[in-house]
Amino acid sequence: MDLVHDVVIVGSGPAGYTAAIYAARAEMKPILYEGSVTAGGALMNTTDVENFPGFPEGVMGPDLMDSLRKQAEKFGTKLVTDDIVEMKLDGEIKTLVDGSGNTLKAKSVILAMGSAYKEIGLANEKRLSGRGVSWCATCDGFFFREKELAVVGGGDSAMEEANFLTRFASKVVVIHRRAELRASKIMIERAMANPKIEFIWNTEVTDVLGAEKVSGLALKNLVTGETSEKNFDGLFVAIGHLPRSELVVGQVKLDGEGYVEVVSRSTNTNLKGVFACGDLVDHTYRQAITAAGSGCQAALDAERFLAGH
Numbered sequence: 001m002d003l004v005h006d007v008v009i010v011g012s013g014p015a016g017y018t019a020a021i022y023a024a025r026a027e028m029k030p031i032l033y034e035g036s037v038t039a040g041g042a043l044m045n046t047t048d049v050e051n052f053p054g055f056p057e058g059v060m061g062p063d064l065m066d067s068l069r070k071q072a073e074k075f076g077t078k079l080v081t082d083d084i085v086e087m088k089l090d091g092e093i094k095t096l097v098d099g100s101g102n103t104l105k106a107k108s109v110i111l112a113m114g115s116a117y118k119e120i121g122l123a124n125e126k127r128l129s130g131r132g133v134s135w136c137a138t139c140d141g142f143f144f145r146e147k148e149l150a151v152v153g154g155g156d157s158a159m160e161e162a163n164f165l166t167r168f169a170s171k172v173v174v175i176h177r178r179a180e181l182r183a184s185k186i187m188i189e190r191a192m193a194n195p196k197i198e199f200i201w202n203t204e205v206t207d208v209l210g211a212e213k214v215s216g217l218a219l220k221n222l223v224t225g226e227t228s229e230k231n232f233d234g235l236f237v238a239i240g241h242l243p244r245s246e247l248v249v250g251q252v253k254l255d256g257e258g259y260v261e262v263v264s265r266s267t268n269t270n271l272k273g274v275f276a277c278g279d280l281v282d283h284t285y286r287q288a289i290t291a292a293g294s295g296c297q298a299a300l301d302a303e304r305f306l307a308g309h
């Protein structure tokens with residue numbers, strides 16, 4: 001007879017790894033699919049994390065994820081660096097297929113696929129992606145020494161990207177569609193105090209210019225309607241994230257924005273034995289610590305569910 005696992009965890013950010021730590025310590029022998037290219041999740045692309053409790057000096061995002069991964073492994077989680085490409089989640093036994101064609105069966109599944117970078121949606125943004133357009137300052141900032149860069153967005157991500165890019169760039173211009181930033185006070189103060197950072201307000205990017213690589217941006221002032229073109233060597237897009245729920249569309253209940261719906265104060269989805277946590281369910285807080293907390297809840301919910309069956 002096929003082996004039926006107690007729990008398979010899909011996704012490896014703070015939510016997935018924390019769920020694995022709890023599930024492994026509860027002797028549920030979790031299998032965790034980390035993703036083939038996205039292992040570790042969004043924190044792999046950050047530098048200093050200053051607000052994760054327990055690290056008064058801050059911790060590098062990739063180091064934090066490596067520690068969580070090791071902790072999950074130490075208690076017996078089986079880590080698989082591959083994607084789940086198909087899931088059948090209704091019924092008592094869930095079926096999952098991975099990128100190598102293996103089929104797994106499980107009594108419960110924890111969804112922790114996180115979120116992906118949001119795009120502006122311009123044809124030339126896509127065409128020039130990797131040729132001056134980037135979503136990750138820590139990955140690509142190094143290539144822009146003494147260059148002039150634009151960052152689009154007004155949240156914490158945009159402030160963080162802009163600050164980080166000033167290590168390399170000669171100038172960083174934050175372009176925001178309103179006159180007020182959404183970012184937290186401390187991040188705004190840091191960006192405003194940085195002499196290499198300038199702001200363009202009430203403005204949207206209407207096109208990315210350049211034949212082989214980015215040479216500039218077409219802009220539109222949303223208050224006056226005035227259009228202009230400005231030279232830039234690169235564009236960093238930091239306008240938020242979209243939940244990575246595409247694999248479960250049509251199975252698990254999603255809200256209007258594509259986040260997985262969970263029953264209040266739990267990680268229960270509409271399907272029995274299927275739990276969801278982290279950025280996949282959360283459009284409010286989306287912090288490493290809240291994702292880790294909900295990963296813990298998902299493992300406890302799965303444990304109780306299995307105990308009841």
Ligand code: NAP
Pocket residue numbers: 050051119120152153154155156157158160177178181182204238239240241284285286287
């Ligand atoms: P966010 O808070 O949702 O901010 C997205 C920003 O992009 C907003 O300013 C928004 O403008 C703008 N935007 C959205 N769609 C746009 C579009 N199509 N064109 C132009 N601009 C657009 O996203 P985030 O900055 O990625 O942050 C997500 C969460 O992670 C937040 O909870 C944040 O606190 C957290 N985070 C924390 C840290 C940290 O503490 N170190 C670092 C990064 C992120 P409007 O303001 O007009 O809506």
